[in-house]
């Protein structure tokens with residue numbers, strides 16, 4: 001893993017944007033793995049700016065999001081479908097049929113998870129997977145204890161994750177109890193991973209990741225075994241290293 005220490009959130013976002021633009025400008029059919037949450041919002045703003053400045057086109061790009069809540073209508077402002085459309089897709093001219101998220105409203109969720117996994121496999125490897133880091137070490141919605149061999153699946157969200165995400169909802173009771181997420185093995189098959197980490201609240205999680213011990217109790221620790229991981233972290237997130 002390569003750690004790129006930057007001064008602040010904006011620099012983290014800008015650096016990540018440059019890596020992505022470089023990739024999509026030099027790949028004929030690039031596949032991006034995308035994340036939600038607060039962390040990648042700045043990256044998406046930079047990507048939009050690059051598109052507006054004619055530095056990048058997204059016509060030929062395919063995307064797969066890591067996860068989606070179960071049971072939120074797509075039009076709900078907390079669904080990840082809504083998030084991606086509002087914060088990125090509708091601003092960059094990407095054909096919407098080339099963007100993919102798991103359907104958290106599918107009648108058969110297990111089947112949906114398996115179909116999503118198959119679609120990723122058919123499209124080919126994800127070229128760059130963007131990840132955020134959960135306070136408990138989750139990546140995607142793979143909570144502590146998830147087998148490293150997992151593929152896209154339905155998960156019961158940890159109370160700590162529901163609490164962390166309650167800030168986006170009117171109360172914790174509104175936060176869904178389940179989600180569909182790419183599995184850890186699915187994520188590990190990406191050619192390249194960029195993990196974004198910002199703020200002091202993530203310092204302990206980043207320190208645990210960097211200490212090198214690989215354990216299913218801390219899902220992100222598996223990244224120590226991936227051959228091509230770049231961590232872009234700001235000074236505050238690096239404060240416990």
Ligand SMILES: O=P(O)(O)OC[C@H]1O[C@](O)(CO)[C@@H](O)[C@@H]1O
Nearest residue numbers: 036037038039132133134140141
């Ligand atoms: O970026 P945040 O909001 O701190 O969240 C960390 C991670 O947790 C999630 O919100 C849940 O998967 C991810 O989308 C994100 O990468």
